[in-house]
Amino acid sequence: TLKANAGPLWNPAIGYWRAHRNAWGPYVNASLENPVVVPYMSGLWILSPKMRGRIRFGIRRTFALSEHLSLMPSVETVWMDRRRFDSRYGAEPEDSFLGGSFATVTTGMKLSWQITENWQSYFRFQMFDVINSQARRAVKKQDVYYAKCDWPIFRLGVEYAF
Numbered sequence: 415t416l417k418a419n420a421g422p423l424w425n426p427a428i429g430y431w432r433a434h435r436n437a438w439g440p441y442v443n444a445s446l447e448n449p450v451v452v453p454y455m456s457g458l459w460i461l462s463p464k465m466r467g468r469i470r471f472g473i474r475r476t477f478a479l480s481e482h483l484s485l486m487p488s489v490e491t492v493w494m495d496r497r498r499f500d501s502r503y504g505a506e507p508e509d510s511f512l513g514g515s516f517a518t519v520t521t522g523m524k525l526s527w528q529i530t531e532n533w534q535s536y537f538r539f540q541m542f543d544v545i546n547s548q549a550r551r552a553v554k555k556q557d558v559y560y561a562k563c564d565w566p567i568f569r570l571g572v573e574y575a576f
Contacts, residue, residue, distance in 0.1 A: 418444040423458065438462055451475045466498035467514075486524040491516050491545075503552040517546045522567075532576060538569040 420442040439461040445454035452474050459467040472490030479485055495514040496506045507515035522540030529535060542565040544550050550563045 415447045416444065417447050418442070423460075436462070439467075460498075464497065464501065466501060467495045468498050469493045472520075482528040484526045484528075486526070488520075488522050488524070490520045492518045492520075499549070503546075503549045505548070505552070507546070508548050509546075515546055515549075517544060517549050519543050519545050532574055534573045534575070536569075536571050536573065538567075538571070540567040540569075541565070542567055 420440065423437070423439055423441045425437040437460050439459045441456070441458045443454070443456045445452055454470075454472050454474065456470040457467070458469075459465075470490055470492050472488055474486055474488035476484050476486045493511070493514055493516050494502065494507075496510060499505075499507045499515050499517065502517070509515065520540050520542045522538060524536055524538040526534055526536040544553055544563040553561050553563050
């Protein structure tokens, strides 16, 4: 089954001194739902305050461990247009692909427990890696604590579906 949605994105920078510089633009999400492996993409094109875009491509698969417990491994890469790459890493990509560059890969696992029909809790582990050599050099030149090329990400959460 092809699942898709699209719409406008409005992201005001609430709490920041440049709050008047709201980001907005269209987005689209699509996935090919099936029992083997689910390929998906998520596109976002920011029109203001600066035009820039990115597309996430990934695959995921859900394994039922029991009636209420499931495990979902996934892998995802992100392509950025030249303007987004420049705003993120300080220069346009040297080795571009379709005017932009693949910059990151995120691999992960999500363990979900279906509490009721509508409530679910989860634990998610992801590994975020900057794979573009130019982007890695740009990140390593930064002297802020969060400038890292490889990040482990842990999340605990509860979801409600209606």
